[in-house]
Amino acid sequence: MVAAERSGQAPGPGRRADAVRNQQKLLAAAAKVFVASGVDAPIREIAAEAGVGIGTIYRHFPTRADLVTAVYHHQVEALAEAGPALLADADTPFAALRRWIDQFVDFLVTKHGLADAMRSDDTRFAALHTYFVDRLQPVATHLLDAAAAAGEIGPGIRPYELMRGIGNLCVGGTDDPRYDPRRLIDLLLQGVRQPRP
Amino acid sequence: MVAAERSGQAPGPGRRADAVRNQQKLLAAAAKVFVASGVDAPIREIAAEAGVGIGTIYRHFPTRADLVTAVYHHQVEALAEAGPALLADADTPFAALRRWIDQFVDFLVTKHGLADAMRSDDTRFAALHTYFVDRLQPVATHLLDAAAAAGEIGPGIRPYELMRGIGNLCVGGTDDPRYDPRRLIDLLLQGVRQPRP
DNA sequence: CGGTAAGCGGAACCTTGCTCCGCTTACGAT
């Protein structure tokens, strides 16, 4: 639905069959190319993989962010839904928070270059950044509030900063064996955690 | 000296006067353009600002990293020298570490886009990354060792990871009022700090 | 089955990085 909306088309039966087909081909091709070459892959490469013209890709997904958003929509959705579920399952809210962040990191480092793309000064990805924040920040807020209510953490961190910080720490996280973003995120969480009295 | 060496020329009297002049013009122009447009500014823009041809800029600074390195050489040097000085001045090694990191962050957020450029997956800046690490990691090691010896921190962090993490947290740090890298770095340091018994 | 507009493809243009080579000129030798 987001994909269809973002491409400026109603999802209903008003669309031509070939247009729907091409959109599917593009999503599949983009997913494949993103894995192989990262989300910065040339548009032409994606178009070629899908067997469509360049004009078609721009018609369906006017900006690169629209395409990335559409490709990862399901996974972002799953991440958003995992928040409350973890809160129900885990021993404490802080444990839920930690596990949620683990999944977040998994997502970011798995998608080659996704974390890099999220840096806000890259205008091509501004919409992607917005989408992530809109969808995930409420979840982070929920988790942080629960942990705060349980007295596990202090008020020292805001949800947006936490998400942004984690995203930043994941930048380039798979290139260099000397650098493991998870270790730093662990330390950050230790800083967030408030020792019980 | 580094500038001269990196541009592949001896600094001595063997060089032509116009070459020396052009190198100076280029350094001044680059410094100006970096402030205005970030370290990603088009090469042509820098060449135009300096009033020289494109060939000249490539001859003096074969890679972009060489130019950036030369422009910020003095400041990196000052940062490196500040480490031991702070250690001598501050009340405790951890306080010195914190103040050194403050200066590091100042440097990164002041230079528009410098932190972004340091992400290692950008091949254009690999040499820049290397230069920073070579020069500053020993300083960070020294500070961390001193703090560890004083029992202020545990062994949970490695110098490279600390520097890299701080650099990453500074990415895009001036664009968004909702995000202040310093707050997250504070939390990270709280995580690094080991509570005294 | 025909008319039509939605949709398609890719030529073409722009920006930017980088190379290469013919021309200019600084400067040591005479």
Added chain:
DNA sequence: ATCGTAAGCGGAGCAAGGTTCCGCTTACCG
């Protein structure tokens, strides 16, 4: 002062990638 030469200069030109635009095709409705 003059000259020869190589160090140095400038920018044309090529490659790569992003984005626009428009003539052609074709799915779909009546």
